[in-house]
Amino acid sequence: MATQNRRDFLKTATFLSASALSIPTTHAKASEPEALNENRMGVLVDTTVCIGCRNCEAACKEAHNLPMETSFNINNRDIFKLKRRPDETSLTVVNEYPNPKNKLLPTDVKVQCMHCDHPACVSACIVGAFTKHKNGAVTWDGSKCIGCRYCMVACPFQIPAFEYNKAIQPRIMKCDFCFERQSENKLPACVEICPTEALTFGKRKDLLEIARDRIKRRPERYINYIYGEHEVGGTSWLYLAGQKFSNLDFPVLGTEPAPGVTESIQHGIFAYFIPPIALYALLGGVMWINRRKNSEEEK
Amino acid sequence: MEFSMKPAQLKIKYLTPGVAVLILLAFNGFVFLALRFLYGLGYVTNLDLQHPWGIWIAIDVASGVALAAGGFTSAALGHIIYKEDYKIILRPALLTAMLGYTFVAFAVFIDLGRYYYIWHPLIYWNGTSPLFEVGMCVMIYATVLYIEFLPVVAERFIGKVNFKGIFSFLNKPVDSLLRTLNRGLRKTMFIFIIAGVVLSTLHQSSLGTLMVIAGEKMHPLWQTPILPLLFLLSAIAVGFPMVIFESLIAARSFKLKPEMEVLSGLGRMVGPLLGIYLAFKIGDMAIRGTYVYLTEVNTQSVMFMIEVIVGVIIPLRMFFSEKVLRSKLWLFVASTLVIIGVLLNRINDFLVAYSPPYAFQSYFPSIGEISVTIGFISVLVLLYRAFVMIFPVISLPDKKLITQAKYAVRGGAK
Known part of the structure; x- marks a missing residue:
């Protein structure tokens, strides 16, 4: 190093700064996310209507070819004694909570990916394996994923699950809003099977109106809050409830987009x-x- | 003084009882590593859906990168600010950084669910992801470190390339390749040295950005938008203590006399650097009002207090004391405390502060995870020992020049 003289330094430095100036133009196109589609779809979950029949769980497993363990029985209501989370074999689960207004009518809450409007997973993923689609769905691309699990760190709802017990090609598993079914003009499997119409599929903006209308008509039935309208910048899945959402294990989140x-x-x-x-x-x-x-x- | 020092290969015995223990620990780590590749991450680690990252990320990767900061801080001091007195620390610091980053890359590799896709970030870019930036910077910086080490390899082998038997036809081409590389690098090395420093500031800070996205899942004592700045400042502050720590251990292990004058000089710079880090950490706390969380007694508040008091405040005071700077033992203790402080900070940031909303149980590393981490560190030490024996890394008094040095002392100037 010490032998390097000043002229060399200058010569190389000039070359370097010249080439450095040409770099920015090629990388300048900042990866701005596509503008959110105004007609993106969503689902309104009315927890006051859900009866905890868990048909959605079964339909989801079937639609995604997930293993149905022999112990899996939607009529077994003992399962509600424990709170469950979506995992690598069940992309949606229903949990049950006591209802302070009526002890005989517990509140059932379906949990799955919220399909954020500004998803943290999309922003965080090192290889851009997640996509927010025009129809609102957030999906994962297995051909890109390297299995770093940063999406799990980033997700404010702790939704993405990882197949820890696979040595080769472990997948990130989460609700994909039945992206394939939707492209065939079918309803998401859970919405289609729901017997009580606790799940309403539609354009997000229409769902917000429906939700507001329901709250207005039955103020004694609902608390005046639509979970997901503003949480982390808005989510495709929206929830109505008859009691405080924090009692139903919904995380208390700000209105800033999740990537913060x-x-x-x-x-x-x-x-x-x-x-x-x-x-x-x-x-x-x-x-x-x-x-x-x-x-x-x-x- | 520095005229009498010249990097040389160490002539020591490789196998000692300590080395044997390290080999055993490394072997133990490899057994668990094999299990991880055979049966998946879940078989060896305590990771679950709530805790996606464990000590392989918090210690091997995050702390590994921070503790390899000696490479870029000493390059900045020796090559850019151009303090020739510190020349003798450049090669050992470079070697540590080079080995350190190699192991960081390995640690990422084993932690990836799909390790065989580790090259994907090269073709699938996501500019919004801080992890993408960390990955790219670490990859490029590791390459830069190898390039910076090439002249050492050239110095050792030019004119001495000696393959035996059927490979002997390679002797000439390899020799001329080394000569060409060495000649080219002599003129262009400064490009890589500056690039190394820039890349380091970038990814050291972006490593801090990583956990910002966890938002409400991070304890407010650590969750702050200036996390990247705190990570950068703490990395800069731990750089020289790491060099001091290694030099003193190496001197002891290789039975050399430590260059106390150089090490005290380095130590003198640590105090102000730690002070800047502490000022930002406390200032941030005051502005965000997070000191209220210190009144609660829980794992987080206790860990925060240990991190700041033991890892920053006590060594800060020590590095401002002349007695500490002149004493081998106290300098070692103070440096160790800073290292522990940064290590704790990274563990706190990635594991302790991270409280997922639906955790059924808290995370504690499994025997397998701990074994692999210890195994990695052991291999690192073993490789360091081998490298200083093969390559001229550590500076020894040059016998030919000692007489001159004596006259210089008599002259009184240095």
């Missing part, structure tokens, strides 16, 4: 690569000055 400040930080650091290049130039300058000083001292 992460994207602003990232875009700040990498604003067209200017900060890194500026730092590079600064360090280069410091190095040059110090070397010159040093070589002058030696003379």
Whole structure:
């Protein structure tokens, strides 16, 4: 290093800054997410109507070819003694909670991916394996995924599940809003089978109106809150309830999009690569000055 | 003083009782590693749907990157600020960083569910993902470190390439390849050195951005938008303590006299650097008002207090004391405390602060996870020992120049 002279330094530095200036243009196209489709679909879940029959769980397993254990029996209501979470073999589960208004009518809550409007998983995924589609669905692409599980860290609802017990090709498992069925103009499997119409499938903006209308007509039945309307910037799945959502294990979340400040930080650091290049130039300058000083001292 | 020091290969015996223990630990780690590849992550680790990341990420990757910061801080000091007095720490720090980043890459590899797709980020880009940026920077920086180490390889083998038997026809081409590379790098090395420092500041900070997206799942004592800045500042602060720590251990293990003058000089810089880190950490706390969480007694608040008091405040005070800077033992203790502080900070940030909303049980690493991590560290130490024996990394007093040095001392200047 010490033998390197000043002219070499300058020569290479000039070449370098010239080539560095040409970099930003190629990377400048910031990956702005596609604008949300106004007609994106959603599902309104009315927890006051759900009876906990768990037909949706069975239909979901069938639609996604998931293993149906011999112990799986939708008539077994003992299962409600424990709170369950969606996992790699069940993309949706129903939990039951006591109803303070009527002890004989417990509240049943179906849990699955909320299909956020600004999904943290889409923003976080290292290889962009998640996609927010026009119809509102957030899906996972197994051909890209490297299994880093950062989506699980990022998801505010703790939904993505991982097949820990597979040595080869473990998958991230989560509700895909029956993306394939929807492209064949079929309803999501859970919506189709629901016998009490606790699940309403439709355009998200229409569902919000329906939800507001229901609250207005039956104020004694519902609390005046639509969960998912504003949570983490809005979700495709919306919930109505007769009691506080925090009692039903819904996380208390802000209205900022789930990726939060992460994207602003990232875009700040990498604003067209200017900060890194500026730092590079600064360090280069410091190095040059110090070397010159040093070589002058030696003379 | 520095005129009398010259990097040389160490002539020591490789196998000692300590080395034998390390080999055993490494072997133990490999057994669990084999199980992980045969039966999947779930078989060896305590990870579950609520806790997707464990110590392989918090210690092997996050702390590994932080503790390899000695590479870029000493490169900045020695090459960019151009303090020639610190030349002798450059190669050991470079070697540690190079081995460290290699192991970080390995740790990521084994933690990935689909490890064989580790190259995917090269073709599938996601600019909004801080993990993507960390991945790319680490990949490029590791390459830069290998390039920076090439002149050492060249110095060792030019004119001495000696393949035996059927490979002997390779001797000439390899020698001329080394000569060409060495000549080319002599003129362009500064590009890589500056790039190394820039890449380090980028990914050291982005490593902090990683957990910001976990939002409400992170305890407010750690969750702050300035996490990337705190990660960068703590990485810069731990760089020199790590160099001091290694130099003192290496001196003891290889029975050399530690260069106390150089190490005290490094130590003198640690105090202010730690002070800046602490100021931002406390300032952030005051602005966000998170000190209220310290009144609750729980794992998080206790761990936070240990991290800040033992890992930052005590060593901060120590590094400002002349007595500590001049004493081998106290300098070692102070440096160790800073290292523990940063290690704890990374563990706290990735594991302790992370409280998933539906956890049925909390996460504690399994025997398998701990074994693999210890195995990795053992292999790292074993490789370091082998490298300093093969390559001229550690500076030894140059016998030819010692007489000159004596005159210099008599002259009184240095």
